[in-house]
Amino acid sequence: MPLSEHEQRMLEQMERALYAEDPKFATALEGSGLRVHTRRRVYQAVAGFLVGIALLMTGMVAKQILVGVVGFLVMLGCAVLAVTGWRKAGKPGEAQAQPSAGSGSRRQGRRKRSVMNRIEDRWQRRRDEQQ
Template sequence: MPLSDHEQRLLEQMERALYAEDPKFASSLRGHDLRRMHRRRAIRAAAGVLVGIALLLVGVIVKIIALGVLGAVVMILSALLAVHSWRQLPGAAARAAGQPAGPRPARAPRPVMQRFEDRWNRRREADGR
């Protein structure tokens, strides 16, 4: 049920008063930008990968197997978290590939034999025949 005009004005007035009284608290209540959150998580996970690599190397150098295994586990889990966080960013994969964000246009399916013939023709043209 939508708010009435009077209720909407009262709510806006209360928000302005809260922001004037305690701006830090009010900004913490506004919410977080998801893009920023996922980017921070990906950066932290990348740092975790580096820490895991360092632990793995130290474990190998000083011949402590448990430390090497711990480093490998930290590295793998951090890499998985980094990839997951990077995929959660809106349009991250498209930007990385240099394509505009959004759904890809659907291509019309071609018959299998047509694709084989096209490949054959391209090979023949590449060979100069």
């Protein structure tokens, strides 16, 4: 769930205050550890995919259907982990990707954004009514 504009502004203010107060600590917390962890997970998934291929081939050569099926399932699971992990990792020096109206299909991006805008507006109205 994306942050509202107000929440994004608050977060940016807190980040600026943290950088002003202790820049060394702020740079240590930038989040590169998450990116490294995610990339390591992707590499492990690729290695698992290769193990799955080996199991699949072994099952085919030995005519052991169960081994081949297990190899295929390992390949499938590792492929899913690699693809989802790669999307989360992002590129070095790039902040966490926030969906924008120009990314992906323009029509779909606008539709998603407009739905999210309506939901955020409703949420904001409810919060304002309660106060």
